[in-house]
Amino acid sequence: MSSPAPASTRTPPAPDRIKVVVATDCGSTTTKAILIQQQPDGSYRQTHRGEAPTTVEEPFADVTIGVLNSVTELEELSGRRLVTDDGQILRRASADDPNGCDVYISTSSAGGGLQMMVAGVVKQMTAESAKRAALGAGAIVMDTIAANDNRKPHEQIQRIRELRPDMVLISGGTDGGDSKKVVELAELIAPAKPRPRFGSEYRLPIIFAGNKDAAPAVRKVFDGPGFDLAVVDNLRPVLEYENLGPAREKIHDVFLEHVMAHAPGYDKLISWADAPIMPTPGAVGDILQEIARQRGINAVGVDIGGATTDVFSVFTPAGAPVFNRTVSANLGMSYSISNVCAEAGMANVLRWVHIEMDERELRNRVKNKMIRPTTIPQTREALIFEQAVAREALRLAYVQHKDFATTLKGVQQQRTVGDAFSQKEAGQSIVDNMKLDLLVASGGVLSHAPQMEQTAAMLIDSFEPEGFTELAKDSIFMMPHLGVLASVHAKAAMEVFERDCLILLGTSIAAKGITKPGKSCFSYTINGGGLSERGEMKFGEIKLLRLGAGQTARAEITPERGFDVGAGPGKPMSREVRGGTVGIVLDARGRPLSLPDDPTQRRATIARWVKALELYPD
Amino acid sequence: MAKAYTPGLKVSARTRHRVRRLLPVPGEVRVKVGDRVEASTVVAETFTEGDLMPMKLAALLGCTPKELPSMLLKKVGDTVKKDEPIARSKGIFGFGKTEAKAAADGTLESVSESSGLAIIRGEKFPIRVLAYMPGTVVEVLPHEGVIIENEASLVQGIFGIGGEVFGPIVLACKSRDEELHEDSLTPAMKGSVVIGGARMSAAAVRRAREVGAAAVISGGMDDQDLRDFLGYDLGVAITGSEKTGLTLVITEGFGDIAMARRTFALLAAHAGRGASVNGATQIRAGVMRPEIVVPLDGMDPAKLAGLEAAKDAGREAGSLEIGTLVRVIRDPHFGVIGTVAALPEKPAVLGSGSKARVLEVAIENAGNVTIPRANVELIEG
Numbered sequence: 001m002s003s004p005a006p007a008s009t010r011t012p013p014a015p016d017r018i019k020v021v022v023a024t025d026c027g028s029t030t031t032k033a034i035l036i037q038q039q040p041d042g043s044y045r046q047t048h049r050g051e052a053p054t055t056v057e058e059p060f061a062d063v064t065i066g067v068l069n070s071v072t073e074l075e076e077l078s079g080r081r082l083v084t085d086d087g088q089i090l091r092r093a094s095a096d097d098p099n100g101c102d103v104y105i106s107t108s109s110a111g112g113g114l115q116m117m118v119a120g121v122v123k124q125m126t127a128e129s130a131k132r133a134a135l136g137a138g139a140i141v142m143d144t145i146a147a148n149d150n151r152k153p154h155e156q157i158q159r160i161r162e163l164r165p166d167m168v169l170i171s172g173g174t175d176g177g178d179s180k181k182v183v184e185l186a187e188l189i190a191p192a193k194p195r196p197r198f199g200s201e202y203r204l205p206i207i208f209a210g211n212k213d214a215a216p217a218v219r220k221v222f223d224g225p226g227f228d229l230a231v232v233d234n235l236r237p238v239l240e241y242e243n244l245g246p247a248r249e250k251i252h253d254v255f256l257e258h259v260m261a262h263a264p265g266y267d268k269l270i271s272w273a274d275a276p277i278m279p280t281p282g283a284v285g286d287i288l289q290e291i292a293r294q295r296g297i298n299a300v301g302v303d304i305g306g307a308t309t310d311v312f313s314v315f316t317p318a319g320a321p322v323f324n325r326t327v328s329a330n331l332g333m334s335y336s337i338s339n340v341c342a343e344a345g346m347a348n349v350l351r352w353v354h355i356e357m358d359e360r361e362l363r364n365r366v367k368n369k370m371i372r373p374t375t376i377p378q379t380r381e382a383l384i385f386e387q388a389v390a391r392e393a394l395r396l397a398y399v400q401h402k403d404f405a406t407t408l409k410g411v412q413q414q415r416t417v418g419d420a421f422s423q424k425e426a427g428q429s430i431v432d433n434m435k436l437d438l439l440v441a442s443g444g445v446l447s448h449a450p451q452m453e454q455t456a457a458m459l460i461d462s463f464e465p466e467g468f469t470e471l472a473k474d475s476i477f478m479m480p481h482l483g484v485l486a487s488v489h490a491k492a493a494m495e496v497f498e499r500d501c502l503i504l505l506g507t508s509i510a511a512k513g514i515t516k517p518g519k520s521c522f523s524y525t526i527n528g529g530g531l532s533e534r535g536e537m538k539f540g541e542i543k544l545l546r547l548g549a550g551q552t553a554r555a556e557i558t559p560e561r562g563f564d565v566g567a568g569p570g571k572p573m574s575r576e577v578r579g580g581t582v583g584i585v586l587d588a589r590g591r592p593l594s595l596p597d598d599p600t601q602r603r604a605t606i607a608r609w610v611k612a613l614e615l616y617p618d
Numbered sequence: 619m620a621k622a623y624t625p626g627l628k629v630s631a632r633t634r635h636r637v638r639r640l641l642p643v644p645g646e647v648r649v650k651v652g653d654r655v656e657a658s659t660v661v662a663e664t665f666t667e668g669d670l671m672p673m674k675l676a677a678l679l680g681c682t683p684k685e686l687p688s689m690l691l692k693k694v695g696d697t698v699k700k701d702e703p704i705a706r707s708k709g710i711f712g713f714g715k716t717e718a719k720a721a722a723d724g725t726l727e728s729v730s731e732s733s734g735l736a737i738i739r740g741e742k743f744p745i746r747v748l749a750y751m752p753g754t755v756v757e758v759l760p761h762e763g764v765i766i767e768n769e770a771s772l773v774q775g776i777f778g779i780g781g782e783v784f785g786p787i788v789l790a791c792k793s794r795d796e797e798l799h800e801d802s803l804t805p806a807m808k809g810s811v812v813i814g815g816a817r818m819s820a821a822a823v824r825r826a827r828e829v830g831a832a833a834v835i836s837g838g839m840d841d842q843d844l845r846d847f848l849g850y851d852l853g854v855a856i857t858g859s860e861k862t863g864l865t866l867v868i869t870e871g872f873g874d875i876a877m878a879r880r881t882f883a884l885l886a887a888h889a890g891r892g893a894s895v896n897g898a899t900q901i902r903a904g905v906m907r908p909e910i911v912v913p914l915d916g917m918d919p920a921k922l923a924g925l926e927a928a929k930d931a932g933r934e935a936g937s938l939e940i941g942t943l944v945r946v947i948r949d950p951h952f953g954v955i956g957t958v959a960a961l962p963e964k965p966a967v968l969g970s971g972s973k974a975r976v977l978e979v980a981i982e983n984a985g986n987v988t989i990p991r992a993n994v995e996l997i998e999g
């Protein structure tokens with residue numbers, strides 16, 4: 001969770017004294033402010049929102065101008081004074097003061113967010129743990145250097161010289177183990193003198209989280225000018241255990257003290273805030289962990305942007321929840337749209353399209369979107385194509401996430417005779433779609449789809465949830481704000497999250513397995529919330545049952561032999577399901593999801609699904 | 619008055635243009651304020667530290683890192699030549715000595731007693747910054763570079779590849795809507811900035827490289843042809859470092875699209891004059907577009923006045939109002955240029971089903987069309 005507040009940050013009041021909260025998220029282009037107020041019944045609700053352009057770049061070069069502009073909009077909408085005459089966030093003078101707020105908090109991804117380089121001795125072990133720590137803290141990992149990354153030392157040095165990170169995280173070796181390799185790694189990095197992004201006066205922060213016995217030698221290596229070394233607990237003290245907390249906290253501290261302090265206006269912003277300014281994705285990760293913890297569920301969140309796609313997950317593979325975050329750089333819907341098409345292949349994008357399109361023409365359209373990223377689809381055809389690209393971007397980002405979110409690699413497995421024939425190995429993905437309870441979507445193409453059914457369909461097609469999975473979207477991308485709020489008032493954060501942030505789309509019920517099209521897949525009985533439905537789903541079919549927001553129903557699913565909806569192959573399952581703006585989606589298309597190879601057949605299949613889900617109504 | 623969501627590209631007949639020419643690392647500035655520079659003048663210079671070559675010295679000699687100091691034949695800081703012995707093991711009773719030879723020319727920078735790693739730093743190599751645009755040095759940024767100024771015509775393209783080049787402008791197409799084909803390119807165009815009209819074909823681009831043209835500017839290009847030219851599919855629009863031997867700039871977008879009337883007229887009016895072209899494009903925060911800069915030094919005043927008269931007058935830059943000239947930047951009317959006919963306040967439902975703020979654009983011989991405001995850009999003067 002969040003790092004302790006550095007000296008420059010105010011101390012927040014006790015939770016029972018917090019009635020009014022102002023929160024901002026300073027994004028690359030827009031600063032978004034929300035107002036949260038305690039209601040007469042004691043609950044917390046998000047009441048108003050405002051936004052203004054971010055003002056980190058010239059000619060303003062002061063982030064607080066955009067913050068005050070967005071908060072002024074809150075002021076105008078709420079009728080509550082929130083900005084002082086001398087341009088600061090106004091605090092309430094007393095419990096009955098109608099103006100001001102009790103807490104002001106903020107996140108930031110302006111100016112490109114937090115960019116890091118990480119290094120570890122073994123790519124699959126300490127380097128991967130270091131990458132997990134950096135990503136979990138909300139960083140963009142520019143490169144991972146490892147002794148065995150198949151690059152020659154001089155190539156590694158050349159790469160280090162080209163990068164301009166905000167900080168470097170070095171790990172390697174278990175405590176008490178070999179020191180030589182990790183010192184060697186430090187000796188490669190120091191003379192390469194990676195140049196920081198911010199000016200030549202900036203001393204590049206280096207965080208060492210490796211073998212504690214190597215720390216003195218590493219200190220000696222970075223003793224020269226230009227570096228600012230911090231040594232924290234080893235993030236892999238023994239092979240079987242990952243200890244990412246201290247490294248993540250230090251990353252947050254360094255982000256505040258060094259990176260933010262060099263960004264225009266952030267010294268002022270830090271002094272205003274009642275909790276440390278967090279990198280936006282770090283805050284999103286925090287709120288997702290909080291939800292998973294409080295509800296005891298497994299959850300996946302996705303934020304698809306113009307340039308990148310972030311995937312967050314909390315799964316509980318062995319009793320304790322494990323959080324993972326990945327950033328798929330260059331999988332996005334505008335700046336990176338061309339890369340999605342290149343990486344997925346145009347054939348894979350077009351498999352989701354049920355109407356004829358000319359590929360040469362589409363290629364030009366993709367490039368035109370790349371060079372003019374702010375345009376929006378005007379026609380239905382353009383929207384269908386863009387949502388097809390989104391499916392592939394999400395699918396690829398999720399594949400990358402599943403590959404990264406694994407059990408620890410390099411750990412000896414203790415096997416019993418009973419395990420002798422099981423194929424379980426170290427380094428298996430802990431992401432299990434059958435155990436996924438909640439899938440949360442955010443980002444323009446998902447949040448602003450004209451029909452909620454389109455959002456649900458994009459999520460189901462690209463993530464392929466199995467069994468029972470609730471689908472939701474973040475209404476106005478409020479998760480970052482709530483992530484920071486969770487660090488000062490967890491209850492308020494959860495209440496706002498449940499009531500105002502999430503828009504529940506409904507529940508997907510999907511059977512895992514494959515058979516021939518037209519054969520029976522599962523039978524269903526659904527009662528409650530005005531529904532009284534019974535029937536059989538044939539393989540290849542998808543069906544939408546409307547069950548409104550706030551309504552629940554009991555679903556009894558009996559899968560055919562070879563199909564699983566959560567209780568095991570062929571075993572029936574009965575569960576209460578929640579409705580939403582879309583309803584219940586019964587998915588008998590099989591897992592893994594596949595499409596006919598023949599283009600005519602494929603288009604006809606997609607057209608049937610489009611009709612069943614009422615995706616593009618006339 | 620409404621603001622355009624997408625800022626337009628600059629097409630300016632006469633502007634006081636400044637370029638910042640900076641070193642990537644501190645160095646020496648070679649010119650002073652008031653100096654007249656040409657495109658190829660070196661304005662600043664520095665030396666960057668040489669490449670690093672690590673050597674696992676202890677492993678090479680079969681000794682422990684601690685034993686290394688007694689085996690070194692060179693001191694830290696000494697100059698070494700490739701294959702020159704830098705350390706020698708003691709062997710057994712003086713026999714079986716092993717030598718470690720320098721892996722590169724340079725200086726022995728460090729020898730670690732912790733890891734046994736030695737690092738040789740190669741020779742420094744120079745970095746030179748050229749003026750790029752002919753003009754006058756108006757400011758010197760000590761140890762960093764200079765600012766050069768000149769009166770120039772400026773055309774921003776929408777997308778380009780390849781770095782900075784300079785050459786005379788040559789017209790290869792007679793009109794803005796003529797496609798650029800290979801037979802329009804001749805050996806006489808070597809070193810030139812070639813101006814096409816509409817789409818440049820793959821064969822034309824290949825031919826331009828064969829004849830040694832410095833740059834090709836045209837309205838559009840098919841993505842498929844760009845991919846064939848580059849040899850790979852461009853994932854993100856961050857360009858400028860391609861080593862293709864030719865700088866390309868498209869002024870309107872991908873596909874078969876004619877160059878904007880005013881852009882073509884301006885470039886055509888400069889035929890024979892020298893132009894600085896940079897294909898570097900960066901479409902992220904802090905957007906960078908490719909550019910064609912034509913210094914106006916010594917230009918016939920009458921011709922200059924004619925150019926200026928073509929410029930739109932009396933409009934505030936960045937504003938959308940009735941009568942503003944805009945370009946539609948997304949299908950189904952991609953590339954069409956027209957004037958704003960109406961700016962409805964309320965959002966409208968688009969064909970896609972989304973709700974968005976729109977405007978009406980009057981198109982010559984085609985009536986009015988409704989377009990989302992996000993899908994037009996201003997044509998700025």
